[in-house]
Amino acid sequence: MPEQKSERFIQMTTAPVIGLVLRLAVPSIVIMLISALYNMADTYFVGSLGTSAVAAVGVSFPLMAIIQAMGFFFGQGSGNYMSRVLGARETEKASCMAATGFISAFVFVAILCVLGLIFRGPLALALGSTPTILPYATEYLFYILLAGPWMTSSMVLNQQLRFQGSASMALVGMVSGAILNIFLDPLFIFVFSMGIKGAAIATMISQMVSFLILWSCCKKKENIPIKFSHFSPSFSIYREMIKGGLPALLRQGLMSIATVIINHMAGIHGDAGIAAISIVNRVYMFAGSLMLGFGQGFQPVCGFNYGAKLYKRLKKAFWFCVRLSTCVLFAAAVLLAIFAPVIIAFFREDDPEVIRIGTLGLRLYCISLPFSAWVVMSNMMTQTMGKALEASILSMSRQGLFLLPGLFILTPLLGLFGIQLALPVADLMAFILAIPLANRVLRQLKEEPAAAPNNAQT
Template sequence: MEEQQNEKFQHMTQTPVPRLVCELSGPTIISMLITSFYNMADTFFVGKINTSATAAVGVVFSLMAIIQALGFTFGHGSGNYISRKLGSQEFEDAEKMAATGFFSALIAGGVLAVVGLLFLEPLTRLLGATETILPYAKQYAGFILLGAPYMTASLVLNNQLRFQGSAFYAMVGIASGAVLNIALDPLFIFVLDMGIGGAALATILSQFVSFCLLWMGCKRGGNLRIKLGNFTPTAAYFTQILKGGFPSFCRQSIASVATICLNFIAGGYGDAAIAAFSIVNRVAQFASSALIGFGQGFQPVCGFNYGAKLYSRVREAFWFCVKVALVFLIAVSVLGYAFAPQVVAVFRKGDAAVLEIGTVVLRYQCLGLPLWSWVVLCNMMLQTIGKSFSASIVALARQGLCFLPALFLLSAAFGLPGLEISQLCADIGSFIIAVPLGISTLRQMKLLKQMDAAQT
């Protein structure tokens, strides 16, 4: 076990940076693309029911964001800490954090499930469900809440595996569940005639399969074992989890709040508007999934080498990722803008209102897409090296500090056209916020390298 961990340390700190990032990001990109494709497939199959059912998926997406917020908080919080401790070769401390992050998430997911099921109708109304959407949203959310404990814990296992440099095992767990979900959706929705409840049941069953595979991945390849005896719920560990995971909590929770607000405002223009924004959100998520997967390959490189005080490798990895991501996102944005009507029509071809609104919103999203290359990777770097405050600011910027004001002000001033352009304005604002935070951190690492060189 210790020998395998030492070999992994050598690999993470000595392999040429571009090759190492590509090696680790390959499985995570595949994993993210498949997962995002599953999200679009879910919307596609539910879209065959009716517009209100499609809108319900968008409403319950906020609940999924809450579950993800818990999972990413414990997963990124523990994972960031683990990667730095493995970089400094403190293996026992890393094992305790792995267990603490996992079992804490399992408990938090269980609490969310109980509270959510007890207050199911008020919850779905709070998420933005109208009277016509409410029956579908309640059915979908009820199933999702049943799977909340292990869905939350799965996110922790996935992130811990990635931060240990075991992206392949993380990919197998996540991708297998997503592929199974795509297969189960039409079976449950149409063959077994379960409607939107079938889509939700397919989700929680496939997520459970992912959970089991991720658990098995922790027992292989020199990865840290999750043991109940290592569960250490102390203030010190929870402080580290909060420090490393708070930016993720900010990002996911504010995304949930933003989606709720968007649903409420869009609801004033009918179910078609909610359905259109829901479709565009899923398509944009798919477009950004490759970027996030690429960034997830960067994070363990960043954490290991920062922990080992190899700051030049962290800087090299960051700039390499930003340049590659920028080229990729420009290409995606051009294609998305050109074929926006065709993309939206895949999900709701027969609804002219959904097609019209969705096309405009998607084109605005594409204009801001290249800016994500800096914002996303800057956020990942800051979070991984433990700069929680700066990372939280960047995480809050896109959907909170910039989007919410734009959403309310522009929709009030210009109506639906203002609502449609609000996300682009938020992307520009978040980019302006992220640039100085990223540049100052890169300069600090350059100074740290010079100081270390002077001491030696």
């Protein structure tokens, strides 16, 4: 074990930065793309069941985002800390954090999901179901709630593996479940004639399989396994977890709140409005997966080198990720804007209203898509470094500081167009806010001492 950890430390703190980031980013990009793809597959296959069924998946999305938010909170909260202490060669602390983060996540989400099952009907209404959407939504939510603890646990293990530098192993677990989901969707929906219930069962099974694979990956000798004897709930452990995980929780949690509000506002304009916005969100998530993959490749490099006080390497990795992800997102935005009608029609070709609303919404999204690279990379850098205040502000900025107020201001004035316009406006405002916050953190690194090993490469 010590030898393996020493090799990992040397690799993370001495290998050429750009190659290291790319090697860690590629598996993360694949994970995010395939995860987004199977979310789109759910929408695509359910689309054959009608506009109300598609809207039901969209209504259920905020709940899934909350479940994932718990996974990001406990997973990134524990993983950020693990990467820093591994950079400082304190393996025992990393093991205690891994066990505490995993067990806490499973228990907490299991309690939430039991409550959700008991109050499933009111929950579906609270998420934005209309009378025509409600039967589909309650059926879909039942199996999503059963899958909740496994979904969160998979996310925690995935994040912990990534922050240890085992991105390829995290890739195997997450991709296996995603691919399985894509194959099970048409099998259960069409072959077994299970309708929207089949899509939810496919998701549940795939999440359980993904969890089992990730659990086995954690037992590989170069990784830190989950040892129940190392479960160490304490104020200091949870304080570190909150510092590292709160930004992710705020980001995902506020996105869920914003989506619920959007569902209610769009519901006034009929199921087509909710369905169109749901499709646009899935497409946007697919494009954003490229950026998130780069960021997740950057995070372990950031954590190890920040813990080892190799600030020059950290900044080089940050600027490389910002430049590359901005260029990629610009290209994606151009393509999405050009082919927006075709993309929306792919999901609901027989509903002209969904196509009309979705095309405009997707093109508006494309205006701000490249600017989100700076926001996300800055957020991931400050979060991994344990800069809780800056990271939390950046996490809240898009949904909390700008999108929610924008919705309440623009929607009464412009109706459905106001909802669509509020999204890119929030992205642009978050970009403006992120510039001084991230630059201040980068300037602080110049003032701190750097103690690089003699063999460190940049």
